Structure formats: C-alpha cells, structure tokens
Amino acid sequence: MSSEPPAAKAGPTTPLARKLAWFAGLSEEEIEIIEHLQTATQPVRRNREIVSEGRQYDSLFVLLEGIAVRYRVLHDGRRQVLNIALPGDFVGFPACFFEAALYSITAVTDAMVSAVPFVRLLQLFEQSSRLAATMFWSFGCEAAMYAEHLIDIGRRSAIERVAHFLLELLIRLQVIGLADRQSYRMPLTQELIGDALSLSVPHVSRTLRQLRDDNLVSIEDQRVIIKDLEALSALADFDQIYLSRFRIPKLLERDG
Amino acid sequence: MSSEPPAAKAGPTTPLARKLAWFAGLSEEEIEIIEHLQTATQPVRRNREIVSEGRQYDSLFVLLEGIAVRYRVLHDGRRQVLNIALPGDFVGFPACFFEAALYSITAVTDAMVSAVPFVRLLQLFEQSSRLAATMFWSFGCEAAMYAEHLIDIGRRSAIERVAHFLLELLIRLQVIGLADRQSYRMPLTQELIGDALSLSVPHVSRTLRQLRDDNLVSIEDQRVIIKDLEALSALADFDQIYLSRFRIPKLLERDG
DNA sequence: CGGTACATTGAAGGGGCTCAATCCACGTGG
C-alpha cells in the first residue's frame, strides 16, 4: 500500500472509510469528508486504556489499527468484555453521550486511534445526511452484534459460545480484509475469551480442547484456524446474516 | 389531557416527543417535526407480532402505548428476550437495516404503534441535524441498556439479575411517567422474566420468593412494589447513571 | 536462571436446570 499513488481514483485509505465505502458505496466526496473527520491520530500501546470508566470525553475514537476491548469491571473484580473492536470500528460510543464513561476500553495490541470530536460529528450530520444515515446504520450493525452476544451468553452452551465467537471474528475480519478464507491472526488469550463469553479460563481451555479434538477449530500461537466451517457453523447455530446482508446501501442509492 | 387546548404552548403530545423533549429540550418546531414523523397509527392486540423475524420492513415503529418485547427463538425452542420496549421507544431497529428482520417483536399488552418509513427518517436527518443527533443519542442509550443486560446475564447471580431487572424497569417507567416512586404496574410473567434473564421459570419463582422473604420486592397481581430501594440497589450493584445522566442536551444547547 | 504470562488438567462443589406434581385464578360451556 506504500507504492500506491495518492491520486485521483485511489479510493479510501483509512480503515473506517474503507469499511463504510465497502458497504454504502460512498462517493469520493463523502470519503473525503470522512477522511478529514479524524484529527490527532495517536498511537496507543498494548494494555493502555483508550477510554477509562468514569472519565468524561468529548470525542469518540476511530480505531485505525490494532485490537481493542470494551469492558466493565465489577466491584468483585470480575470482568465482562462487551465487545471487541477491530480496525475501522468506533470506540467510545456511547461513552461520549454520558457525563462519565460507562465502560473502559483498552488496547490489546499496539494500536492507532484518532479522535473524532463530538461537535465534528454534528457537523457531519449537516454536511451529508446520507453519511449520517450510514453512520446510523453502522451503529445498527453494532446493536445487532450486541444482541447476538446476548443470545450467545444467555442461551448457548460453552462450546456453542466459543464456536460462535470464533466465527463472528472470522467474518468481521474478512470484511476488513484481515482474514483469509478459514483463518486469521488474533491475539486472543483464554482469559479474554472467557471474559467475553462469561466462562472461566479452565473451561475455555477444556472447550477449545474439545473443538480441537473434534477437528473443528484450532488456535495455535496466535492464529485461529477454522478446520470445518460448515460443521462449526451448524454447531454454533451461526448465521452470518447480521454481519453482512445490509439494506442501507440499497436504500441510499435512491438519492445518491 | 383531553381538556388541554391544542394551542401555542401545549407541549409534546406523543410519548416519543415527550421523551425526547424531556431529555433534549427540543424546540417547538422540532417537536412539530417529530409529531408529523409518525404515520398510520395502528392498534396491535396482545400477543400479536409487530415485527416477524425473517420478513422485510421499510419502516421502524414507534410504540405509543403498551409494552412490547423483542426476542429470538432458537431452533430448539428456547427464547431469548433482548429488550422490553416501553411507550416512546422505537421498535424495529435495527430490523429495518437488514434484508430480513433478525428478531421478532411482539406486543405483550394491547398496544398502539405507528410506522416511521425509513425514507422519512432520512428526511429527518436533512431537516434538523440536531434532531438527528438526538435520535443518535437515543440509540446510544439503548446500546448502553444492551451492555448492562449483557453484564447482567454474564456476570451476575440469579438474584442480582432479577433485582437489576426490576430496578431498571422502575427507572425507565418513571422517566415516562408510568411509575411512582417505588412501584409500577407491569404485565410480567415469570416466563417473560426468565426469557429476558436467561433463567428457568422455576428458578425465577424461587428467586422472587427470596426477594419477597427478604422484604426487598414483591410482585402482586401485576404490580411490582420495591420495598427497600436502597438495599435492592446495593444487591444488584445498580447504578442508574446509564438511564438518566446524559450530556447530549448540554452539547446540543450550543447551537440551539 | 528465576519471573511472568499463559495454558492445561484434575478434583470437588454448587448454582441453576430439568422433570414432575400441585395449586390457584379465571373463563367457558353444559
């Protein structure tokens, strides 16, 4: 990507713009607006907080590179991971809507984030209602992911949860070009998986072992390898519709 | 309310406008826009579906009266309730963003809903970016409720879950004027509570009994009575911040 | 080489589930 000329038909260059453009077929002008949305891009070191629970923020952040997790730590020290942010995702939503951030967000790898001041976002709404709708839609997808997460934890067994979790990451990473057909690199510790899926570390270990023994998935080093996508999807009752089949692009075409 | 003159300083008359106005201090003009957003108000009978999983929708709906639940039924028949919609809430989001609704929504009491065509919503973005931001914020709150729900199911014991659930309803109903200080009417069956909190009906029963024995809450007929709000909040680790302390109003004042 | 971070495996216990019976309120029709 370093040899790419930055000229005319170069297309979107940031993960966010790439992602939104992918779905919504944004015009070059709109991509322009998005790319100028981001200010003050800054690096965040592994294990550093991007957003701290209880503090106040005037911006949201776009995660440009790296992985981050949003979570809450309860008073007894237990942690619930709410979601995993990938490049192109917003983080800090809905933190910036409250006087004090409700959750913390931490980088699990070295990362790059850039702040989008909230007032900037309001300007966006004025500049392009289509873009606003696209953002709206983007949050809608996020809401769908929450709902799936809820179903996962509420109604599925440990092995189904883990299977579903790994499949969701596969699709999400494929969408942003960071996974090939059946595998991806991801710095998942069993503790992280456990905190996301409400399972204890020993049980995550046992569950992964079973998935490995059944020749469905394996995690080696930091690489997740889906060995039997079909069987795994069946096991997890996984339907990727909520991650990929969108109508907004169509709805938006009318006034493009 | 029937004796109220419909003139100048009448204020918002629909639950949605009332709720948004309450938080965001909308101008009369903006309230006007919202009230004309709704078309085709229609009644929905108890136990009828408002949105059916798998079907396609071009509108979202505003719930004007009554209670509705959003849920998914898994292939083995188990149900996970994702949220409970109260008067003034949107339902059908994010269904309208997908080619096929991901979840079903059913009225648990007789209800009134009115459709908001999606293209109408896009117009809204053009007419008033402040309103768009307010809607944005409204969905942000909803996202926060999902997150709390996730934490609830993921990390809390049965008794904490039930306590948290009943408290959240208390605050939400108070905001729209449907609960007094320590009690509210709500057609909650133990099956509904169980499906929302991922508990079996027998265990919901046992848990409610314990709460009643400890003189914390009781549900009689269809009335929830919080007997010791403080003790219950402590038990549930409940902090209502995510339901009430918002910054958007302040942020919006600047260009009001 | 000792320390840290993470994974693995075993044993024992418990919280909540399943299954099942019972009860109660209510409506409906003979």
Next chain:
DNA sequence: CCACGTGGATTGAGCCCCTTCAATGTACCG
C-alpha cells in the same frame, strides 16, 4: 352452578454443566 380447560405460580428431587481451587507445564524474557 359446577365441570373442565388453560395459563401461570409454586415447590420438590435429582442431576449436570460449569466454577473454584490447586497443581503443573511451558514459553518467553530481563
């Protein structure tokens, strides 16, 4: 007026999935 069906709540017994606690293994790193 009572028999019956239905929807919901309650309570008990047994069990299982997952947790907790604990020990061990292993790779990496200062």
